[in-house]
Amino acid sequence: MAEVIDGKAVAADVIAKVTSASSDLAASKSVTPGLAVIIVGEDPASQVYVAAKSRTAKECGFNSLQHTLPADTSEAYLIDLIEVLNHDRTIHGILVQLPLPDHIDAGKVIQAIAPEKDVDGFHFVNVGKLGTGELETAFVPCTPAGSMLLIERVRGKDLSGLNAVVVGRSNIVGKPMANLLLAANATVTVAHSRTKNLPELCRGADILVAAVGRPEMIRGEWVKPGTTVIDVGINRIAAPERGNGKNRLVGDVAYLEAADRAGAITPVPGGVGPMTIALLMANTLTSAYLASN
Ligand code: GUN
Numbered sequence: 148m149a150e151v152i153d154g155k156a157v158a159a160d161v162i163a164k165v166t167s168a169s170s171d172l173a174a175s176k177s178v179t180p181g182l183a184v185i186i187v188g189e190d191p192a193s194q195v196y197v198a199a200k201s202r203t204a205k206e207c208g209f210n211s212l213q214h215t216l217p218a219d220t221s222e223a224y225l226i227d228l229i230e231v232l233n234h235d236r237t238i239h240g241i242l243v244q245l246p247l248p249d250h251i252d253a254g255k256v257i258q259a260i261a262p263e264k265d266v267d268g269f270h271f272v273n274v275g276k277l278g279t280g281e282l283e284t285a286f287v288p289c290t291p292a293g294s295m296l297l298i299e300r301v302r303g304k305d306l307s308g309l310n311a312v313v314v315g316r317s318n319i320v321g322k323p324m325a326n327l328l329l330a331a332n333a334t335v336t337v338a339h340s341r342t343k344n345l346p347e348l349c350r351g352a353d354i355l356v357a358a359v360g361r362p363e364m365i366r367g368e369w370v371k372p373g374t375t376v377i378d379v380g381i382n383r384i385a386a387p388e389r390g391n392g393k394n395r396l397v398g399d400v401a402y403l404e405a406a407d408r409a410g411a412i413t414p415v416p417g418g419v420g421p422m423t424i425a426l427l428m429a430n431t432l433t434s435a436y437l438a439s440n
Contacts, residue, residue, distance in 0.1 A: 149409035158421035180435035181210040188218035240266035240431035266430040291324035293422025306333035315358035357399035367404025
């Protein structure tokens, strides 16, 4: 059976370090990191994620602000709010929870965030820095950055000679993940819904990252023995065995089958999920540091 990668424990480590550094920053520079989280509408999953982000920010000793806006908020209003936060010296990180309602152009909203407060790493400036390997000054998207820390625990920092397959090509996970793996010297393939012979391709992976949003799509026989499997998926599926109307969380990987062959694997929940929030805190702290110098 595979080693189970405990994302919850690694995230707790990161959060403890951020909390201590945040308290040092307050003592030495009188700066308290400030994170503003904006949510538009009432998507239940987004509400859970945003509440966790705001709560963890408080636990880190940050100034944590949440703007909860109705679903019919206009794009102009949202961009005006971002402008105000861009100029607010007590705010170092601005996060607009995605997805946004259909009448709002998410791309336009993201580009309105000042790149130096873009702790999600979605602004073109940060995307460009990651793409060109300027990792020292880029804000890197939190889920792939957190996934890399978990990979590092198993494989070390240098992935030279290893084949990495990323299944999924989203701007939030798949593409930045591929760039981070490349920067760590892995040989990277990005697969997606139009890819042929996906099982065969996955069987060539030493590191397999699943970020497709389809419950248990990656099967055990797609996993080469010894592979490091990182499951980014969080899918809620019906669980009639738990009683009527009950559900449970599963990843994009068929966990038990894959764990039988993998060298190491992240569970869902308790794998990548907690890392996303931890890296958001780390990015916000970095932003506060840079602003204090
Ligand atoms: N929705 C799903 N994941 C994310 C994320 O990492 N950041 C934001 N802003 N929205 C998301």
